[in-house]
Amino acid sequence: VSAVNEGDFSASGKVATNTLSGSTTARVEDSGLTAGGLLVEAVDRLSASAETTPISLDLAYPLLFALQVDVAVARNSVDRSSDAHVSGSDVTVTGGDIAVSALSDRRLRAESFATRVADSTLGVVGDNFALTLGGLYAENRVRGDVSAYAADSTLTTLTGGDVRIEAADRSAIDATSELSMAATTEGDYFDSVGFGGALSAGVAVAYNSI
Numbered sequence: 226v227s228a229v230n231e232g233d234f235s236a237s238g239k240v241a242t243n244t245l246s247g248s249t250t251a252r253v254e255d256s257g258l259t260a261g262g263l264l265v266e267a268v269d270r271l272s273a274s275a276e277t278t279p280i281s282l283d284l285a286y287p288l289l290f291a292l293q294v295d296v297a298v299a300r301n302s303v304d305r306s307s308d309a310h311v312s313g314s315d316v317t318v319t320g321g322d323i324a325v326s327a328l329s330d331r332r333l334r335a336e337s338f339a340t341r342v343a344d345s346t347l348g349v350v351g352d353n354f355a356l357t358l359g360g361l362y363a364e365n366r367v368r369g370d371v372s373a374y375a376a377d378s379t380l381t382t383l384t385g386g387d388v389r390i391e392a393a394d395r396s397a398i399d400a401t402s403e404l405s406m407a408a409t410t411e412g413d414y415f416d417s418v419g420f421g422g423a424l425s426a427g428v429a430v431a432y433n434s435i
Contacts, residue, residue, distance in 0.1 A: 253312075261320045267308055277299045297337050307329045327391075329396060334400075400433050
């Protein structure tokens with residue numbers, strides 16, 4: 226008895242999100258079973274990638290004030306369970322093993338990248354200022370159970386076979402957030418008639434939660 230769920234998911238953009246939910250279940254319930262061997266297996270295997278496209282900003286205005294606020298988000302949110310069990314059953318194998326196995330194997334990657342450039346050039350109006358605020362967020366959030374069990378059952382091997390019950394989570398997650406920023410000012414009239422100014426500020430956050 227085998228249930229296998231496999232998938233490969235990807236998202237890209239300024240706000241890139243994969244939201245995955247569900248369950249994978251293999252079970253023997255309320256049964257009387259005689260067989261050469263028995264495998265009850267539930268496997269949830271997935272790969273998910275969320276990546277933001279790099280953002281660039283170039284401000285060069287002969288204006289009194291320029292303001293830019295930008296945010297890039299890459300997020301993988303997974304809530305999936307894997308369950309394999311035998312319940313309320315009498316199982317006899319005549320020439321092999323009894324195995325009840327649940328496996329969760331996930332590969333999650335969230336990457337958020339950005340470049341911020343503020344360029345303020347003094348114009349003929351005399352006063353000029355450019356302000357750039359940037360924020361990056363990369364997150365992997367994983368929820369769900371992995372369970373394998375036998376309950377209210379009799380499991381018998383007649384030829385010395387094994388009874389194996391195992392649950393494993395072999396997931397790997399990685400979140401990366403990178404931010405680069407620059408601010409420059411220039412102007413022929415800076416010393417005589419006015420001022421130029423540029424300010425860049427940003428925050429980059431990478432977060433994993435299991």
